Amino acid sequence: QKEVEQNSGPLSVPEGAIASLNCTYSDRGSQSFFWYRQYSGKSPELIMSIYSNGDKEDGRFTAQLNKASQYVSLLIRDSQPSDSATYLCAVGRAGNNRKLIWGLGTSLAVNP
């Protein structure tokens, strides 16, 4: 089992729809959870961070964390073609030299 798993996609949604991206992790000691967006040929950009169970909203983005199920998700409301990118889930564990464990990313295509 990979430490952080994401569906590779591509996930295709029509413009204006809700895109739902999922991530599971294996280490129950994980403490911090991040979603990054990476456009082709560019470096990753932080979208959301979440640390406690529940939902966290920022504009069109909502991150959801369920530590009991070891599951973190990202919802993108009113999806736009500019949201088309690869979304990376990253998980931080305590006492691990502060490095993040990365999923392989989910490719999202928003169709106009």
Place this chain on the structure above:
Amino acid sequence: GAVVSQHPSRVICKSGTSVKIECRSLDFQATTMFWYRQFPKQSLMLMATSNEGSKATYEQGVEKDKFLINHASLTLSTLTVTSAHPEDSSFYICSARDRGLNQPQHFGDGTRLSIL
């Protein structure tokens, strides 16, 4: 927000050349910086963790003598690809974390390295 500057953005050079890439945290102090490599259409791969004032921690399979890392100050880390060969051609990206528990990593814009 946190800003990380990385340069050069693009390097094209001959095989056997050593290439230095700089990574700076502009508005915060980063005791830890990270160096990643990404081949086309592949996932982000952590190469090493750069610790200010101490030796870098390399991931398994990464040659420390090939990829020299120096983190001499709280705002600057450098990666030197020594005697680069065509197989070293890749997208190299640095990131830095601010002090404090569970802070996210902020990325530089990356360096595209092409070895002829």
